[in-house]
Amino acid sequence: xxxxxxxxxxxxxxxxxxxxxxxxxxxxxxxxxxxxxxxxxxxxxxxxxxxxxxxxxxxxxxxxxxxxxxxxxxxxxxxxxxxxxxxxxxxxxxxxxxxxxxxxxxxxxxxxxxxxxxxxxxxxxxxxxxxxxxxxxxxxxxxxxxxxxxxxxxxxxxxxxxxxxxxxxxxxxxxxxxxxxxxxxxxxxxxxxxxxxxxxxxxxxxxxxxxxxxxxxxxxxxxxxxxxxxxxxxxxxxxxxxxxxxxxxxxxxxxxxxxxxxxxxxxxxxxxxxxxxxxxxxxxxxxxxxxxxxxxxxxxxxxxxxxxxxxxxxxxxxxxxxxxxxxxxxxxxxxxxxxxxxxxxxxxxxxxxxxxxxxxxxxxxxxxxxxxxxxxxxxxxxxxxxxxxxxxxxxxxxxxxxxxxxxxxxxxxxxxxxxxxxxxxxxxxxxxxxxxxxxxxxxxxx
Numbered sequence: 001x002x003x004x005x006x007x008x009x010x011x012x013x014x015x016x017x018x019x020x021x022x023x024x025x026x027x028x029x030x031x032x033x034x035x036x037x038x039x040x041x042x043x044x045x046x047x048x049x050x051x052x053x054x055x056x057x058x059x060x061x062x063x064x065x066x067x068x069x070x071x072x073x074x075x076x077x078x079x080x081x082x083x084x085x086x087x088x089x090x091x092x093x094x095x096x097x098x099x100x101x102x103x104x105x106x107x108x109x110x111x112x113x114x115x116x117x118x119x120x121x122x123x124x125x126x127x128x129x130x131x132x133x134x135x136x137x138x139x140x141x142x143x144x145x146x147x148x149x150x151x152x153x154x155x156x157x158x159x160x161x162x163x164x165x166x167x168x169x170x171x172x173x174x175x176x177x178x179x180x181x182x183x184x185x186x187x188x189x190x191x192x193x194x195x196x197x198x199x200x201x202x203x204x205x206x207x208x209x210x211x212x213x214x215x216x217x218x219x220x221x222x223x224x225x226x227x228x229x230x231x232x233x234x235x236x237x238x239x240x241x242x243x244x245x246x247x248x249x250x251x252x253x254x255x256x257x258x259x260x261x262x263x264x265x266x267x268x269x270x271x272x273x274x275x276x277x278x279x280x281x282x283x284x285x286x287x288x289x290x291x292x293x294x295x296x297x298x299x300x301x302x303x304x305x306x307x308x309x310x311x312x313x314x315x316x317x318x319x320x321x322x323x324x325x326x327x328x329x330x331x332x333x334x335x336x337x338x339x340x341x342x343x344x345x346x347x348x349x350x351x352x353x354x355x356x357x358x359x360x361x362x363x364x365x366x367x368x369x370x371x372x373x374x375x376x377x378x379x380x381x382x383x384x385x386x387x388x389x390x391x392x393x394x395x396x397x398x399x400x401x402x403x404x405x406x407x408x409x410x411x412x413x414x415x416x417x418x419x420x421x422x423x424x425x426x427x428x429x430x431x432x433x434x435x436x437x438x439x440x441x442x443x444x445x446x
Contacts, residue, residue: 014138029059030054121201130389195433226313238316244385320339388413
């Protein structure tokens with residue numbers, strides 16, 4: 001891989017030079033093994049350790065198909081779907097690979113006894129398959145994680161509704177936590193050139209998800225003046241939601257778990273911040289079997305205190321089970337709860353009286369379609385939305401990076417260097433970076 005890295009770092013290699021590079025037969029990647037799917041049986045979710053299930057070793061370079069691209073991955077990032085894959089919760093992702101493998105001879109390549117994970121990347125195109133016209137070797141790119149077939153009409157208005165919609169690196173193989181990744185070429189987008197490799201890799205999944213969930217007409221359809229409740233407002237997903245609320249003229253009410261995270265939310269420009277630990281909200285009893293509506297009311301009263309007596313228009317909901325009852329309760333009459341992820345549990349419980357009698361709506365949201373992904377990336381490229389990267393690990397330490405996210409010991413996004421030998425590389429537009437450096441550092445909590 002050294003000759004590929006040398007070409008990328010030279011700054012002089014042409015597209016023809018990249019096209020002429022010899023590709024290796026194998027590359028280093030982070031993966032889980034099918035033989036390990038029962039290794040955590042009997043343990044609680046919090047005791048399942050990604051360091052024990054994620055391996056970094058050589059894997060075979062996949063055969064490139066039509067409409068696909070191989071990308072040299074300079075950097076990637078950790079998303080919660082990598083946590084799920086690594087602890088085999090709520091199901092083993094090998095089931096996804098098996099079903100995808102039955103679709104065609106081409107997709108059979110994904111059904112392997114190992115699963116290369118990761119749904120983010122920044123890097124350089126090495127090779128494209130038949131029919132690819134927009135991208136060529138040498139192009140500097142990031143990737144969104146929507147993989148679709150688009151052979152049926154279901155997804156033609158909204159690619160997220162394609163009946164073969166999958167998340168790359170989670171429901172497909174050959175993901176971005178590796179030295180090389182294989183993607184559909186229509187997943188590629190231009191790299192924002194004022195960002196380093198690790199900064200550019202970090203927004204991908206969470207930025208596009210936040211855009212659809214909060215801004216898009218397919219999600220919350222946020223407007224100026226809306227009061228938006230954002231759970232985990234300094235985290236990888238919530239940090240982007242906070243930025244969209246601020247940029248869009250809304251009033252974010254940011255919920256965080258400690259004072260350090262509260263400081264990050266304030267540094268972004270948020271003024272209404274609730275520190276859950278400090279105010280000790282207990283939405284469930286100690287056994288986790290029954291919710292406490294009195295705590296919902298106390299939470300709602302605190303929100304109205306901050307907003308001058310107004311209730312929440314949109315809840316940006318992603319913790320799931322732990323918070324969903326409170327989210328439904330505090331939303332105003334006719335308001336909206338947009339939901340994804342469910343990182344604290346996907347069996348939600350809420351009092352339906354507060355939903356149906358007050359005409360509230362629950363809108364499900366899952367990643368973003370092609371157009372939404374491009375719009376979200378365009379805002380990053382223009383310096384309107386900034387990375388929330390807080391720490392970067394090496395590929396060898398991907399298990400520890402994933403454990404940090406699993407245990408919520410992180411702030412913002414956790415990055416992973418793949419081929420990039422160190423942080424801080426990859427910037428081509430230094431003038432634009434200088435213009436936005438204060439904001440980049442601020443949103444990273446620096």
